[in-house]
Amino acid sequence: MIGVTEFIDTVVRNQAFILRSTGRHLLICAAALLAGTAVAVPAGVLLSYHKKAAGAVLTVFSVINTVPSMVLLGAAMILFGLGVAPSVAVLFLYSLLPILRSTYTGITGIDPRYIKAASGMGMNRRQILLGVKLPLAAPSVISGVRLSAVYVISWATLAAFIGGGGLGDVIWIGLQSYNFHLVFCGAIPATVLALLVSWALNRVVRAVQKHVDGGVTS
Amino acid sequence: MNWTGMLSAAAVHLEITFAGVLIGTAIGLPLAALLIRFPRLGRGVFLVIDAIQTVPTLAMLTFVMLAFGLNEVTVVVSIVLYTLFPITRNAYVGLTSADAGIIRAGRGLGMTPLQIFTGIRLPLAVPMILTGIRLAVVAALAIATTGVFIGAGGLGMLIWRGIQTRNTTMMLSGAVPVSLLAVFFEFSIGLLEKKLRRI
Numbered sequence: 396m397i398g399v400t401e402f403i404d405t406v407v408r409n410q411a412f413i414l415r416s417t418g419r420h421l422l423i424c425a426a427a428l429l430a431g432t433a434v435a436v437p438a439g440v441l442l443s444y445h446k447k448a449a450g451a452v453l454t455v456f457s458v459i460n461t462v463p464s465m466v467l468l469g470a471a472m473i474l475f476g477l478g479v480a481p482s483v484a485v486l487f488l489y490s491l492l493p494i495l496r497s498t499y500t501g502i503t504g505i506d507p508r509y510i511k512a513a514s515g516m517g518m519n520r521r522q523i524l525l526g527v528k529l530p531l532a533a534p535s536v537i538s539g540v541r542l543s544a545v546y547v548i549s550w551a552t553l554a555a556f557i558g559g560g561g562l563g564d565v566i567w568i569g570l571q572s573y574n575f576h577l578v579f580c581g582a583i584p585a586t587v588l589a590l591l592v593s594w595a596l597n598r599v600v601r602a603v604q605k606h607v608d609g610g611v612t613s
Numbered sequence: 614m615n616w617t618g619m620l621s622a623a624a625v626h627l628e629i630t631f632a633g634v635l636i637g638t639a640i641g642l643p644l645a646a647l648l649i650r651f652p653r654l655g656r657g658v659f660l661v662i663d664a665i666q667t668v669p670t671l672a673m674l675t676f677v678m679l680a681f682g683l684n685e686v687t688v689v690v691s692i693v694l695y696t697l698f699p700i701t702r703n704a705y706v707g708l709t710s711a712d713a714g715i716i717r718a719g720r721g722l723g724m725t726p727l728q729i730f731t732g733i734r735l736p737l738a739v740p741m742i743l744t745g746i747r748l749a750v751v752a753a754l755a756i757a758t759t760g761v762f763i764g765a766g767g768l769g770m771l772i773w774r775g776i777q778t779r780n781t782t783m784m785l786s787g788a789v790p791v792s793l794l795a796v797f798f799e800f801s802i803g804l805l806e807k808k809l810r811r812i
Contacts (some may be wrong), residue, residue: 397679442812458796458799458801461751461792461795461796461799462792462795462796463754463755463758463759463769463791463792463795464755464758464759465755465758465761465772465788465791465793466758466772466787466788466792467772468776469772469775469776469784469788470788472776473781473784531633543728545667548669549668549669549670549671550669550670552670552671552672553670553671553759556773556776557644557776563671565672566672566675567762570675570762570763571651575675575679581672581677582669582671582672582675582676583672585669585672586668586669586672586673586676589667589668589669589672590664590667590668593667
C-alpha cells in the first residue's frame, strides 16, 4: 500500500501545500496556546486566593475537557460557522484546564514556610506573588503548558474539519482520495511536531526545576 | 430525530471503547506489575508509552490503519495504545505507594513476595488503578468519536454527518450522548475511587 519512492514523490509534488499547512498548524496552535496561557495563569493565581471557588471552577473546566473534541468543534461550527476563528476558540477552551490546574496546584503546593518567611521579611502580597510564589510554581505551570501544547497540536488536526486548515487538511484530503502517501505527509509532520514540542518543553521544565531547587537549598 | 440510529451508534461506540480499554487494561496492569519486579526497565518503557501518548489522534489512526485497514479494529488498536499510559502509569504509582514499613511487616510475618503483592500492594493500589481506568475510558470515548474518519461507526459518524450536511439535529444526536457518556463515566468511576479510598 505504501512505497518509499511514491511517498518521496508525493512529498516533493506537494511540498508547498505541506509547508503551508505546517505553518498554518503552528500558527493556530500558538495562537490558542498563547491566549490560553495568558488567561489561565492569572486565573490560576486568582483561584489560589479563593480556594472555595477553585473547586467549582476546576470541576466546570474538567467537565468541558471530558467532552470529546469532535463535539466542541461541531458546536463551535454551529455557533460561529466554519473557519479559523471557531477552531482557535475551541483549542483555546481546551488549553485552559491543564494550565489552570497546574498553576493552582503549583501555588497551593508551596511550603507555607517560604511564604511566612517572605512576609516576615516585610514583603507585601504582590512581592510575595512575584518574588516567591510564581518562581516556585514555575515548573508546575510550565508542565501544564506542555500538557496543553500536546493536546492542542493533536486537536488542531481535527480542526481542519471545520475549516481551521493546518496538517489535518493534508490528512483529510489524502483520506478522501485514498492517497495514503498524502495522508502521511500530514500525519508525520503532526507527530514530529507534537513529540518535538513535548520534548522541548520538558527540557524547559527540568531546567527551571533545577534552577528553583538550587535557589532554595543554597 | 432517529432514535434507533442513535442507539445503535451508541452501542457500536461503547463496544469500540470498552474493547480498547479492556485490552489496554489487560496489557497495562501486568506491565505495571512487571516493572515493579524489574525497575530498570521502567524508565525506557515509560518513555516509549509517553511518546505514544503524544502522537496526535488522527495521525495515530492513520499509522495503525496501515496495519489494520479502514475499520473498527484500527480504532480499537489505537485506543489500546493510548490507554497504556494512564493505566500503566497509575497502576505503577499505586503499586509502589505501599509504605515500606507495611511491606517489611508483611515480610516479617513470613509472607512470600507473591503474597505481599496480592495481599498488600494490589489492594492498596485499587483506587489508583481505577483512576487510570477512568482516564482511559474518557480518552477512549473521544478517540472512538474520531474513528469516523477512518471508516469506523459509532456516535462520531452522526456528528460528522451532521457537520457535513449542516444538520444540527443529527450533529447533536451524536454529540449529546457521547458527552453524557463521558461525563457519566468520569463521575461514576471517580465516585467509586473516593469510596474505595475511604476504606
